[in-house]
Amino acid sequence: MRRASRKRSTLANRAIAASAALILGGGGLLAVNVYASAGEGWSNPEPAQSGQLRNTGQQMSTIDCPEVANDLPQEVPDSARQEVDRELAALDSQITDAYKRFADSKEQIAQDPNLAQNAILGPLKDKRLASIDRIAVAFDRVAERPQGLESLAPCALRADDNGGVGDDGQDGGDNGDGQGDNAGQDNGQDGDQGGDQGADQGGDQGGDQGDGNGDGGQNNGNGGQAGNGPNAADFVDIQSVQPNVQQPPQQRGASRGQFVTNCGTNENGKFNPDNVIVAPGVSNGAHHMHDYVGNQANDAFASDDDLARGQTTCQNQGDKSTYYWPVLRLQNGQNEADANADGGGKDSNVGEIQTPTEVSLKFVGSPVSKVTAMPRFLRIITGDAKAFTNGDANANASWSCTGFEDRQLKDKYPICPEGSQVVRTFNFQSCWDGQNTDSANHRTHVAFAQDNGACPNGFRAIPQLVQRIVYDVPPGPGFAVDSFPEQLHKPGTDHGDFINVFNSRLMKKVVACVNEGRQCT
Secondary structure (H helix, E strand, O other): OOOOOOOOOHHHHHHHHHHHHHHHOOHHHHHHHHHHHHOOOOOOOOOEOOOEOOOOOOEOOEEEOOOHHHHOOOOOOHHHHHHHHHHHHHHHHHHHHHHHHHHHOHHHHHHOOHHHHHHHHHHHHHHHHHHHHHHHHHHHHHOOOOOOHHHHOOOEEEOOOOOOOOOOOOHHHHHOOOOOOOOOOOOOOOHHHHHHHHHHHHOOOHHHHOOOOOOOOOOOOOOOOOOOOOOHHHEEEHHHOOOOOOOOOOOOOOOOOEEEEOOOOOOOOOEEOOOOOOOOOOOOOOOOOEEEEEEOOOOOOOOHHHHHHOOEOOOOOOEOOEEEEEOEEEOOOOOOOOOOOOOOHHHOOOOEEOOOOEEEEEEEOOOOOOOOOOOOOOEEEEEOOOHHHHOOOOOOOOEEEOOOOOOOEOOOEEEOOOOOOEEEEEEOOOEEOOOOOOOOOOOOOEEOOOOOOOOOOOOEEOOEEEEEEEEOOOOOOOEEEOOOHHHOOOHHHOEEEEEOOEOHHHHHHHHHHHHOOOEEO
16 A cells, blocks of 8 residues: 655645644634543433434434444353354444445435434344344354343434534534534635635645535545544644643552563554454454554454464564554545555545554553463453444543653544654553453453552453554644544544464563563563
8 A cells, every 4th residue: 555655745834834723713722621521531422313413403423323242241152252243243334334324315314304214223223133133043042142132223323522524514614623624723614715724734635626515525625534534623732731641659569570572563564454353254344444563464364373373573573463453544635545445435534544653562560569471362452443432431542742641632633743743552451350362342351450550359460561653644633543434533432452472482571571670572
């Protein structure tokens, strides 16, 4: 795939002016209000069933469906797991397809809200019921049938919490969102001017490819945006954020060392829209593109044996682990080679994929105890790819800028000053149940340490993966992580995935380095 240019040009200067306008103009208040809620999670109002929110006139922007995986029994029988995973992936595809139909019909739905129920939500419910029934039957063959899953079939329409989606040529101007006025310079401007501003900050082609009124299909006035986010309210000036990082104090017996593994920045361009953890055996199970470093055998069909035999980009060949995360794209009107592919343009992910300038992978200890070795093929997912609709229970996004990393944002993208780069940090779960390498929802076999640094009862401390990814992108709005289409490219949906494929000798070294307070590679 074509790699994005690293050279700063007039694009950067335009972006600086645009972001300054966002901060100093109508966005000044926005920045203050954004920070007030940045650490408090996502509002998750009761979804509306029609085309508009009751009494507000706010236009619906996405489809909100309950997460079936979260209500499954804690353990899925081995003989049922393949069918269950396949149907869970089918549920995601059904939402994606319904969202596409919804996005194509927004104008008609705004005029006839009943159309949403009849043409989109009703058929989606029927398909979900069929998949949910197949999941229940898979359990019923070998274990107790889960009860009440059918109540999770209905979905609803909901509005973007930040207000407006910018594809009707009206809401975008009022809300400073994605119809091409990401800079938010004048909320009362019309679509043509918004398209021009979007082109200035997001790429010279944005205004031309968009039609100025925000409904330009794949590339509207936001300079390459797919029409489904993010919007200006998803960004905040990092300099307006107060320091908010706190670490529990280290106690006697803490494991103070760290082990660093260098696996590159995906310079060789390994991408796919699969997720072998969540949707094994399903192509395009993620509906968004992932960056991969480490193991090069990772795709939807990779078995543990495949990963064990795979090549690795890690300098230490004893580490064949796989590390992956959603790509970050510059929404500048310049499409990648995947513009017409699954996980790319077909799933509303457009723009140039950015190669990180730096990827740091380190394993650190516990502030209160020694750590124990993590089992081979342990799978850990941190964050929630569906946090926008699911809420923040499993969200773990962390956005900042170089020079400002004592200020972390959970549900906003940072606007970094000139000379500062965007940073994504993933602090993975550091406690393991001592038995399982995975679980039905891919979460309950691991846990985060408590506020005091100790693991919950029944869990033991393991080396904690801390993943730091740095990007050189123009200042201001104009970039986004890939997401499921209905998640609107929200920053809070950011997430990271890890499968431990350290050999036993190297894992022993990791544990010894961390427990003995040494710095190792």
